[in-house]
Structures are given as structure tokens and as C-alpha cells.
Amino acid sequence: MGISTESIVSYGDTPVDPVICSICHGILWKPVTCAECESTYCGECIDTWLQTANGKTCPKCGCEFKGIRVSRVLLQLLSKLQIRCGHTPNGCAEVLFYDALQNHLLECKYEVRCSKCAALYRKEQGHDRNDCLEKQMKDQNDAFQTRLTDQQVVIQNLEKQMKDQTAEFEKKLAQHQDALQELQRLGQNLQNENNKHQGKSF
Ligand SMILES: [Zn+2]
Ligand SMILES: [Zn+2]
Ligand SMILES: [Zn+2]
Ligand SMILES: [Zn+2]
Numbered sequence: 001m002g003i004s005t006e007s008i009v010s011y012g013d014t015p016v017d018p019v020i021c022s023i024c025h026g027i028l029w030k031p032v033t034c035a036e037c038e039s040t041y042c043g044e045c046i047d048t049w050l051q052t053a054n055g056k057t058c059p060k061c062g063c064e065f066k067g068i069r070v071s072r073v074l075l076q077l078l079s080k081l082q083i084r085c086g087h088t089p090n091g092c093a094e095v096l097f098y099d100a101l102q103n104h105l106l107e108c109k110y111e112v113r114c115s116k117c118a119a120l121y122r123k124e125q126g127h128d129r130n131d132c133l134e135k136q137m138k139d140q141n142d143a144f145q146t147r148l149t150d151q152q153v154v155i156q157n158l159e160k161q162m163k164d165q166t167a168e169f170e171k172k173l174a175q176h177q178d179a180l181q182e183l184q185r186l187g188q189n190l191q192n193e194n195n196k197h198q199g200k201s202f
Contacts, residue, residue, distance in 0.1 A: 002026025
């Protein structure tokens with residue numbers, strides 16, 4: 001997701017259009033450019049786009065998307081933007097140039113990421129043992145659910161295989177029974193012929 005245009009304090013002399021992501025309509029964040037049409041999207045936006053049912057194509061030109069590095073000109077346009085830290089709701093009032101924002105977000109004291117459970121929390125609010133355990137348990141539960149679903153798929157596949165094999169076996173059995181009947185019929189015919197011949201010779 002791009003940066004909300006609401007957090008832009010100043011565009012400097014940068015025009016708005018070239019720095020907007022046409023997928024999320026925010027300011028381009030960690031952008032990637034289409035090799036074909038040179039449209040630029042946030043890295044995350046285009047990744048999500050490519051992973052969904054939209055195919056592997058560029059939303060703008062429809063060509064198979066191949067990402068290239070963003071042009072120097074665009075990087076320069078972006079570097080002039082002044083942005084309020086996205087953690088403003090948590091109390092951070094810092095305004096940073098575009099290029100400094102990424103580092104600030106990593107160290108902004110108004111939002112901290114727990115190294116144990118990866119939860120985000122406000123420094124002044126804290127994140128105690130109970131919060132952490134709760135999040136860890138939820139993550140574990142989610143992981144377990146995913147594994148369970150995977151196992152169910154495996155079982156379904158095995159069941160399908162077994163069904164196919166049974167069907168194949170039944171088909172072969174029927175063929176053998178037909179062949180056996182044919183043999184019995186031939187045997188009977190031979191017997192009849194034999195009887196006829198015997199009848200003649202006496
Ligand atoms: Zn975007
Ligand atoms: Zn394109
Ligand atoms: Zn901040
Ligand atoms: Zn935690």
C-alpha cells in the first residue's frame with residue numbers, strides 16, 4: 001500500500017500525478033516500473049495485483065508484467081515530498097522527506113514491533129506478557145489451521161487415487177470375466193464338435 005495523500009505536508013514543486021500509484025491511489029511506496037509501458041506502482045500493490053486473478057499482466061498496458069528499477073527522474077520527484085509519519089494517530093508528529101521516511105518508520109518510537117510475536121504497539125502503551133502470549137497463541141492457532149487444511153487436501157487426493165484405482169481394477173476384472181466366458185464358450189463348442197465326430201465314427 002502507498003502512503004496516504006493525506007499525510008503529505010508538501011509536494012515541493014513535484015506534480016501530483018506522476019507520484020500516485022494507480023492501484024491504491026496513494027503515494028508510490030517502494031515502487032516498481034513496468035518495463036513495457038513505464039507505469040509505476042507500489043511494489044506491494046503490483047505484487048498483490050499479480051497474485052490475484054488478474055493474470056500476470058500490467059494493469060495499464062496488459063503486457064506480461066516485468067518490473068524494472070524506477071527512473072532517476074521519478075525518484076527525484078518523490079524525494080521532494082515531505083510526509084508526516086504515518087503513526088500520527090499514535091502521537092508522532094514528525095515530518096520527513098520521502099527518502100528518510102523508510103528509516104524513520106523502522107525506528108519511530110510511536111510504533112514498536114515485538115520481536116517475539118511481531119505485534120505492533122505504541123511504546124507508551126506497552127506490550128505485556130499477556131498481550132504477547134495472546135498474539136503468539138493466535139498465530140500458532142492460525143498456523144495449525146493452515147496445516148489442517150493442507151492435510152485435508154492430501155487426504156482428499158488419496159481418496160481420489162483410491163477411487164480411480166478401484167475403478168481401474170473393476171474394469172480389468174470385468175474384462176477377465178468376459179475373456180473367461182469366451183473361453184468357456186469355445187470349450188463348449190469344441191466339446192460339441194467332438195461329440196458330433198464321435199457320433200459319426202460309430
Ligand atoms: Zn500503490
Ligand atoms: Zn505496463
Ligand atoms: Zn514517527
Ligand atoms: Zn509480543
